[in-house]
Amino acid sequence: MWRWALLAVAAADDAVKIELTEAAASTGAVCLDGTPAAYYLEKGSGDGINKWYIHHEGGGWCESLDDCLGRSKTDLRSSKAYPERRTLYGGYFSRDARENPLMHNWNMVFMTYCDGGSFSGNNQTVTVYKNQSLFFRGKRIREAIAEDLMEKRGMKEATDLMVSGCSAGGLATFLHADQWCDRLHADKPSAKCAALPDSGFFIDNQDPSVKCAPWSPGLLGETINGNYHCGLKWTFWIQNATAGVEQKCIAAHPGQEWQCMFAEHAAEHIGTPLFALQSEYDSWQTSHVQGPGGVRKTQLLGKNITQRILTSLLGRNPKSGAFLDSCHHHCAAWNSIRIDGDLVSTAVEKWYNGLDQRDNKRLWEQNQPFPCEECCKPDFQQPSQLIV
Numbered sequence: 368m369w370r371w372a373l374l375a376v377a378a379a380d381d382a383v384k385i386e387l388t389e390a391a392a393s394t395g396a397v398c399l400d401g402t403p404a405a406y407y408l409e410k411g412s413g414d415g416i417n418k419w420y421i422h423h424e425g426g427g428w429c430e431s432l433d434d435c436l437g438r439s440k441t442d443l444r445s446s447k448a449y450p451e452r453r454t455l456y457g458g459y460f461s462r463d464a465r466e467n468p469l470m471h472n473w474n475m476v477f478m479t480y481c482d483g484g485s486f487s488g489n490n491q492t493v494t495v496y497k498n499q500s501l502f503f504r505g506k507r508i509r510e511a512i513a514e515d516l517m518e519k520r521g522m523k524e525a526t527d528l529m530v531s532g533c534s535a536g537g538l539a540t541f542l543h544a545d546q547w548c549d550r551l552h553a554d555k556p557s558a559k560c561a562a563l564p565d566s567g568f569f570i571d572n573q574d575p576s577v578k579c580a581p582w583s584p585g586l587l588g589e590t591i592n593g594n595y596h597c598g599l600k601w602t603f604w605i606q607n608a609t610a611g612v613e614q615k616c617i618a619a620h621p622g623q624e625w626q627c628m629f630a631e632h633a634a635e636h637i638g639t640p641l642f643a644l645q646s647e648y649d650s651w652q653t654s655h656v657q658g659p660g661g662v663r664k665t666q667l668l669g670k671n672i673t674q675r676i677l678t679s680l681l682g683r684n685p686k687s688g689a690f691l692d693s694c695h696h697h698c699a700a701w702n703s704i705r706i707d708g709d710l711v712s713t714a715v716e717k718w719y720n721g722l723d724q725r726d727n728k729r730l731w732e733q734n735q736p737f738p739c740e741e742c743c744k745p746d747f748q749q750p751s752q753l754i755v
């Protein structure tokens with residue numbers, strides 16, 4: 368008897384694959400290699416049954432055609448090898464109320480990433496390269512998932528929606544937060560809708576010493592450090608992503624629409640309340656965005672990220688906030704960093720629950736010089752707290 372109980376618990380913890388076979392045929396919601404897109408769903412419980420957490424998976428971008436083809440070695444290009452079920456793990460997906468006080472019993476959606484462009488692409492033309500077909504259809508995938516959730520899975524009844532993701536999925540969160548919330552509000556105007564991008568505030572930076580090399584061959588993760596501006600601009604162009612990103616940003620940047628592929632330019636136009644989890648010395652950005660150079664350059668990167676979060680995000684949206692830490696990391700810092708006495712999960716909960724209050728705390732800022740290994744530990748006390 369006890370065995371069955373354990374099995375039932377294990378099965379309930381598994382997310383089930385939903386393959387978008389119909390949408391693949393009718394709207395072209397397909398992965399880079401043309402296989403149908405898919406996502407995973409794990410049902411909520413208790414007072415979480417009408418609350419939804421939606422996570423865009425990360426995994427860089429394809430920044431050259433070789434890169435796009437090279438992804439074939441991974442699930443980032445194809446749904447062929449997606450398992451029927453998978454276990455969602457890590458902070459935001461945790462079913463433990465101590466680890467995840469806000470969302471532990473919510474419905475959880477894991478959007479697998481196979482489009483190479485942060486769920487933004489909409490290129491009708493199939494690219495043929497080295498005798499293989501490449502499809503750039505991330506916008507269609509995101510929209511197909513939204514329709515499936517709304518029409519078939521009960522998201523129409525949602526009282527709460529948190530749009531999220533890490534890395535390239537964090538960028539997707541910036542780019543699509545308004546699209547998600549607008550779609551939900553069309554059916555359920557009273558729903559509370561917010562966004563939680565993790566490590567997605569990639570700055571628009573081209574290192575002056577690095578030549579713009581948009582077509583530089585390179586496989587996943589092998590992008591040239593300092594070439595981010597040119598690399599992502601190419602991604603925007605090849606993917607025909609204009610209609611897939613934040614539309615208020617597009618309207619504000621005629622002729623320079625590519626800017627809206629970058630979080631720092633999109634951020635100032637986002638109407639959805641958004642809480643950015645971000646390291647000012649993001650470790651992916653130190654090795655891919657900042658360009659060659661040592662500690663001094665990383666401190667400059669930190670100043671740039673901090674200043675742009677404060678101006679283009681907090682300065683433009685009175686509800687948006689950030690958990691801005693000084694630990695050298697990228698993603699995966701749920702509850703390992705403490706600022707102003709709060710771990711990430713507690714800060715998220717306080718910010719979200721206080722959204723209707725006028726004096727809601729918005730900024731948790733660690734504000735330490737680079738490098739700060741102690742910043743990565745939950746028992747680290749900020750010097751300012753000791754002085755008080």
Ligand SMILES: *[C@@H]1O[C@H](CO)[C@@H](O)[C@H](O)[C@H]1NC(C)=O
Nearest residue numbers: 489490491492607608609610
């Ligand atoms: C590019 O996207 C626009 C929507 O912004 C669409 O009208 C156009 O047909 C697309 N072009 C291609 C080649 O897919």
Ligand SMILES: *[C@@H]1O[C@H](CO)[C@@H](O)[C@H](O)[C@H]1NC(C)=O
Nearest residue numbers: 490492493494604605606607
């Ligand atoms: C779409 O893909 C085709 C084929 O690779 C490419 O020529 C075109 O520039 C891409 N972008 C747009 C906006 O059509």
Ligand SMILES: *[C@@H]1O[C@H](CO)[C@@H](O)[C@H](O)[C@H]1NC(C)=O
Nearest residue numbers: 494495496497498499500501
């Ligand atoms: C390209 O692919 C087609 C069909 O997939 C095949 O018939 C053809 O031989 C291939 N050409 C080359 C140069 O590999």
Ligand SMILES: *[C@@H]1O[C@H](CO)[C@@H](O)[C@H](O)[C@H]1NC(C)=O
Nearest residue numbers: 572574657664665667668671
């Ligand atoms: C920081 O911003 C300045 C001014 O925009 C720019 O010149 C510099 O390259 C940036 N550096 C880094 C590492 O972000």
